[in-house]
Amino acid sequence: MKPKISIIGGTDGLGKWFARYLKNKGFDVIVSGRDIEKGKNVEKELGVKFTNNNIKAAQxxxxxxxxxxxxxxxxVIKEVAPHVKEGSLLMDITSIKEIPAKTMEKYAKKGVVVIPTHxxxxxxxxxxxxxxxILTPSEEHKKSEWFKKVYNFLKEEGAKVIIIPPDKHDRIMGIVQGLTHYAFISLGATLKELNVDIKESRKFASPIYELMISIIGRIIGQNPYLYADIQMFNPKISEIHETFIDQCQKISEIVKNKDREAFVKIMKEASKHFGSEAKRGAYYSDKAVFAxxxxxxxxxxxxxxxxxxxxxxxxxIHFGILKSIDDDYLTLEKNGNEQKFNILRVDVFSGEELEKLKRKHLKRKHIDISILFKRDVDENIILKLLKDLFDIDIVDIxxxxxxxxxxxxxxxxxxxxNKKELKDKEEEFLRIIKNIGGKERFSKIKKLKN
Known part of the structure; x- marks a missing residue:
């Protein structure tokens, strides 16, 4: 029998994602949240049970x-952890781990397994x-049956599972998330203070500048409260910020003093520290620029x-004739009507991929054309030649x-x-047929309403 899963905060964000995912895997799921109207909507949408009582959900x-x-x-951990029943599993899915791990260990009953997760x-x-x-359980809880079940479930679902201590997690995330966000948000704020017209600047941009602007835009367009919490609740962030600021000030002083050799030394030492990853970075960015x-x-x-x-x-999916490309937008024309699409938000298909999509999503129609040929003509050879140009079959001899x-x-x-496409194909077909000795007998368009 599958365990019953309670998700505290399961009406939004990643909590709702896991509620949907686990429900689809056959688990009985309960979600809790403060907003009753939203909770009832999620209950109906996902087929889960909703309560606005965190303690009841935990029990x-x-x-x-x-x-x-x-x-x-x-x-919330302090509120619900004491009410999780013995023999159960308590997890969190926040992007910091030291504070949740210590709090869950402190407030959960003896016999409750704790697996902090990111x-x-x-x-x-x-x-x-x-x-x-990423899983960050203590050595004791790593030996539990619950840990084996969680680990095996994740692996069976195709996830890449990393197991590390909570403090190591927070230091790594302080770099991977904290430093990255800090640097790019600072860049965005700098461009704002310099009153740079971003759209105008892109006209003069190198490919690397384009990539940088795209990354800045991606980060500053996210939930600012989440990003603030990542900066403010990770205990390792302060040291990382100080180091980053020290290096920025050091390089600024070198530039002010026009100390070319000192500047070169910093770049060379950083490159040496990167080792083979410096070349990988060049290759990776080249590939992104090329794409x-x-x-x-x-x-x-x-x-x-x-x-x-x-x-x-x-x-x-939309089908049509590509009329033009203007900056980040393409214009698609169909039946005299035009639609604009942001190139960065669409996938474009042509050739064989287009034909596969048309067969899957559009109603296929046809036209039958009868042609007179001399009796000794091999129709299979003719069909083979025509198949390179048309989607065509022989239906009668x-x-x-x-x-x-x-x-x-x-x-x-x-x-x-559609009717126009078939008419165009008919004209091209007859032009080819006449050049290889065929004579039109009659034609008839089938199943056409448009």
Whole structure:
């Protein structure tokens, strides 16, 4: 029998993500939250049970997951941990680990297993496949049956599981998240203070500047409260900030003094510290730059041709003729109507991929065209040649009444997706047929309403 899972703060964000994911895996899920209306909507949407009573949710769960914002995690753990029943599992999924780990260990009953956890992904992730999940249990709880179950479940779902102590986690995250966010938010704030017109600056941008602006935009566009909590609740952040500021000031002084050799020394020493990762960084950024430029180049080659555009958020697919590309936008034309799409938010398909999508999402129509050929013509050779140009089959071969002596009628079926496309294909088909000795007998468009 699968354990009952209670998610404290399961009506939003990553808590809601886990509620949906675990419910879909067949677990009985309870979620709690302060907003009753939102909770009832989540209850109906996901098919889970909702309560606005954290303690009640904690008492009912065999597994209790704390999924509240960092700034209230410690308080909520103190509230619910004493009510988690013996033999159960208590977890949290915040991005800091020392404070939650110590608090859960202190306030949980004896016999409750504690596994502090950090999923390294956001609620837009489709599944656990190839996602990193960090577990930071004590040595005692690492030996428990609950730990084996959690570890095996994550591995079976395709996650990459890392097991480290909470203090080591917070130091690494202080760099991976804390320093990264701090540096890029500082860059964004600097550009704001300098009153830089970001859109204008991109006209003069190098590819690396484009990447930097994109990363800054991505970070400052996130939930600012979450990012504030990552900075303010990780006990390792202060030391990291001080080191970063010291280095910025040191380099600034070197530049002011025009000490070229000192500047070169800092770069060389940093490069030496990176070792092979310096080259990897160059290769990685080259690939990113190439991907950005090659996508635009490929799109320019498709202007005037039919493409499919898939929105990466909604997965909705649009078909049409690529009319133009302007900055970050492409214009798609269909039946005289135009639509604009942000290139950065869509996937574009052409060629064989386009045809596969059309077959999957559009109603396939056809036109039958009968052609007279001399009796000794090999229709299989003709079909083979035509298949390179059309989606086509032979549906009938006839000799006899009403057919000119020495000839046979071959009926070809050409497939398409609308009346105009089939008409264009018919004209091209007949032009080719006349050049190889065929004569039109009749044609008929089938199943067309548009």
């Amino acid at each position: 009912e769960g065999d597994v209790v997951i704390i999924a509240v914002p960092i700034n209230v995690t410690e308080r 999923p390294m992904f956001g609620p837009s992730t489709p599944s656990l496949l190839r996602q990193v999940v 950005l430029t090659s996508e635009i180049e490929n799109l320019n080659k498709l202007i005037g041709k039919e493409i499919a555009v898939k929105n990466i958020n909604s997965n909705k 006839y000799e006899g009444k009403n057919i000119e002596k020495g000839y046979k009628s071959i009926t070809f079926r050409i497939y398409g997706y």
